[in-house]
Amino acid sequence: MADESEIKEIYENGMKILEDLTNNADELQEQILEEILTRNAGTEYLSRFFPNGQADKQSFKTNVPIVTYEDIKPYIDRIANGEISSILFPDPITQFIRSSGTSGRQPKLIPMTAESFEKRKYHLLLSDIVVKKCFSGLDEGKLLLLHFIKPEMGTPSGLVASPYTTFFSKTNTFKNSLAKSSTSPIDTILCLENKQSMYCQLLSGLLQRDKIIVIGSSFASVLARSIKFLEDYWKEFCSNIRTGYLSDWITDHGCRNAMSSILTGPNPELADLIQQICQDISWEGIIKKLWPKIKYIHGIITGSMSQYVSLLEFYGGGIPLVSRSYNSSECSFGINLNPLSKPFDVSYTFLPHTAYFEFLPVNNDGGGKSREFELHGASATESSGIKNETMAVNELVDLMNVKLGQYYEVVVTTSAGLYRYRVGDVLKVTGFYNKSPQFQFVERQNVVLSIGAEKTTEEDLSKAITNAKLILEPFGIMLTAYSSYSDTSSTPGRYVLFWELKMKGSNDLPKLDARVMEQCCCIVEESFDFTYKSFRKDGAISALELRVVKHGSFDELMDFYTSKGASISQYKPPCCLKSEEAIKILNSGMVGKFFSPKTVC
Structure with missing residues (x-):
C-alpha cells in the first residue's frame, strides 16, 4: 500500500x-x-x-x-x-470482487490482487486532485458519504467475495481517510442492516449540517434513495435530535455506540430548524437548505444513472452534480477532467x-x-x-x-x-x-428491448423517455424512476414501461390525465427507430403500455435486488427487466395503466 x-x-x-x-x-x-x-x-x-x-x-x-x-x-x-491462481495469473489473489448483477446479468467474481487495488487507489487520488482544482476549501469541511456494505461470501479456497464497496470500506485506506473527512462513523457504514445504516448516516449528517461541504455516494441511485428515506423519516430525525435519544429500533450495537458520541444530548434549536425546512410544501433545493455549505454532490450520473439527474437537480437547487470517475468491477478506466461539465456532457x-x-x-x-x-x-x-x-x-x-x-x-x-x-x-x-x-x-451492451427483429437499446429508451417526460413538466410532475420489459405473453408482443411519478411540491401521486399519459406513450414510440415504427405500423408489435406505480415501488425493486446479493452502493437500476419476480414487484404497485394510440402517432 x-x-x-x-x-x-x-x-x-x-x-x-x-x-x-x-x-x-x-x-x-x-x-x-x-x-x-x-x-x-x-x-x-x-x-x-x-x-x-x-x-x-x-x-x-x-x-x-x-x-x-x-x-x-x-x-x-x-x-x-x-x-492456485496461476492458472490465470501468477500473483497472489487477495479476494474476489463480486459485481452487482443488476445490469441484466448474473453477478460475476473478479479476482483482486494487491497490484490491482493499488491502481484503483492511485486512480482515486488523481480524481481527488482534479476535483480540488475546481472547488476551493474542500479541506475545510466534512463529507456526507453514503456507503453501504454486504456480507462477505466465503469460497472453498478460503478467499472471500464481496462487492468492491464492501472490500474498500474495510481497508485501512478508507478507514484512515474516513475518520478525518466523513460525518458517518465507520461502524454505521459497516452495519449490515441497510435501513439502520442509512438512518444513522443521515442522522449524523444532520447533526453536523454546518460542517458538510460534499454529499455523495457511488451511484446516483443511492442518493435518490437517501432523499426518499429523508422524506419518510425527517420527523423521526427531528425527534431524536430534539430529545437526544436514538430511536429504539436502531438495535445494531456498532451503530448505537457510534451515534452515542455524536447524539450527545438534546438540541431543540437544531430540531426546530430542520423541521421548519422539511415541513415546507416543496422540497425543491432541500439539500442546499439542509446543508448550506455544500459545494457539490458526487456520484455516477451517466448511463442508467442519468434517469436520476432531474431529480437530483430539483432537490439540489443548483448545486453542481459531479461524476468523478469511470470504474467497473473489472478495473478503473478514466476520470472526469472537467468536473463542472453538465451531467449529459x-x-x-x-x-x-x-x-x-x-x-x-x-x-x-x-x-x-x-x-x-x-x-x-x-x-x-x-x-x-x-x-x-x-x-x-x-x-x-x-x-x-x-x-x-x-x-x-x-x-x-x-x-x-x-x-x-x-x-x-x-x-x-x-x-x-x-x-x-x-x-x-x-x-x-445487449441490454435491449425486443419483440422481433427490432432492437431497442438502453440509450434508445433513455432518449425516448427524456423526450416524453417533457410533456409532464408543465403539470409539475416529475419522473423519479423508470424501467421496462418486453411482454411476449400475448401475440403480438409489446413494450411495457414502468414509471414512478410525483408532484414537485409533495410526495402525492399526481392526478393522471389519460390524454396526457397517452401522449407520453405516443412520444416514446415516435422516438424509436424506423424498424420499430415499421413493425408497429404493420401490427407485428402491439401498442406500447405505460404502467404508473405508486411512490416507493422502485425502492422495493432495489430491496429485491439487494436481497439477492447486490449492494445498495453498487445498485444499478435495471433498464430492462429480465426477472419475473422483479416485474411482479412493480406490477403490485401499479396505480394506472395507459396505452399508446392504436395507430402510430
Whole structure:
C-alpha cells in the first residue's frame, strides 16, 4: 500500500502526473501489455495461445481470443474452489470482487490482487486532485458519504467475495481517510442492516449540517434513495435530535455506540430548524437548505444513472452534480477532467496505466448497436476450448487509434487474469486530452428491448423517455424512476414501461390525465427507430403500455435486488427487466395503466 509520504507526493504533483500519463499514453499502453505478457504468458490460460513461447504483441493480437465472463468463468471457479491462481495469473489473489448483477446479468467474481487495488487507489487520488482544482476549501469541511456494505461470501479456497464497496470500506485506506473527512462513523457504514445504516448516516449528517461541504455516494441511485428515506423519516430525525435519544429500533450495537458520541444530548434549536425546512410544501433545493455549505454532490450520473439527474437537480437547487470517475468491477478506466461539465456532457479521460485497452467498433448511428463480425484466427479459438463470439479479432482498435465520434465497446486486458475481456460497456469518443482519448458512457451492451427483429437499446429508451417526460413538466410532475420489459405473453408482443411519478411540491401521486399519459406513450414510440415504427405500423408489435406505480415501488425493486446479493452502493437500476419476480414487484404497485394510440402517432 502507498504510505502517507507517497500519497502526499501524488497530491503535490498530481497535475504533472496526469500530464505525463496522458502525453505518454501510447508508450504506457505498449509497456503495460508487455509487462502482462512477460509475467503471465506461462499461465495455463495464456500458454495455449503461445505454443512457440513467442508472447509478443503481434502473437497476442493474432492468437488470443476475445472473451466474455462466461468464457473465463470455469477458470475463476477453479480458483474459487481451491486451485492456485496461476492458472490465470501468477500473483497472489487477495479476494474476489463480486459485481452487482443488476445490469441484466448474473453477478460475476473478479479476482483482486494487491497490484490491482493499488491502481484503483492511485486512480482515486488523481480524481481527488482534479476535483480540488475546481472547488476551493474542500479541506475545510466534512463529507456526507453514503456507503453501504454486504456480507462477505466465503469460497472453498478460503478467499472471500464481496462487492468492491464492501472490500474498500474495510481497508485501512478508507478507514484512515474516513475518520478525518466523513460525518458517518465507520461502524454505521459497516452495519449490515441497510435501513439502520442509512438512518444513522443521515442522522449524523444532520447533526453536523454546518460542517458538510460534499454529499455523495457511488451511484446516483443511492442518493435518490437517501432523499426518499429523508422524506419518510425527517420527523423521526427531528425527534431524536430534539430529545437526544436514538430511536429504539436502531438495535445494531456498532451503530448505537457510534451515534452515542455524536447524539450527545438534546438540541431543540437544531430540531426546530430542520423541521421548519422539511415541513415546507416543496422540497425543491432541500439539500442546499439542509446543508448550506455544500459545494457539490458526487456520484455516477451517466448511463442508467442519468434517469436520476432531474431529480437530483430539483432537490439540489443548483448545486453542481459531479461524476468523478469511470470504474467497473473489472478495473478503473478514466476520470472526469472537467468536473463542472453538465451531467449529459460528462466525458472520461482514459488513464493508460490501469490496463491494456482495446475497442470493438459498433455502429455509429448513435444507438450503439453491435456490428457483426466474421471469425478470423479460428484455430486459436478452437484449440483453447473457448466459444468465442462471431467477430474478427483484427477489428479491435488500440487506445491510440480510436476515432472521434465513433462508438466502441471497451475490451480490457489486466494483470489479474482478464485477457481481451469484453466489459460490455458502449462508449463514444468525444475528444482527446493530450494523447489520451476521452469517452462518453453510452450504455450497457445487449441490454435491449425486443419483440422481433427490432432492437431497442438502453440509450434508445433513455432518449425516448427524456423526450416524453417533457410533456409532464408543465403539470409539475416529475419522473423519479423508470424501467421496462418486453411482454411476449400475448401475440403480438409489446413494450411495457414502468414509471414512478410525483408532484414537485409533495410526495402525492399526481392526478393522471389519460390524454396526457397517452401522449407520453405516443412520444416514446415516435422516438424509436424506423424498424420499430415499421413493425408497429404493420401490427407485428402491439401498442406500447405505460404502467404508473405508486411512490416507493422502485425502492422495493432495489430491496429485491439487494436481497439477492447486490449492494445498495453498487445498485444499478435495471433498464430492462429480465426477472419475473422483479416485474411482479412493480406490477403490485401499479396505480394506472395507459396505452399508446392504436395507430402510430
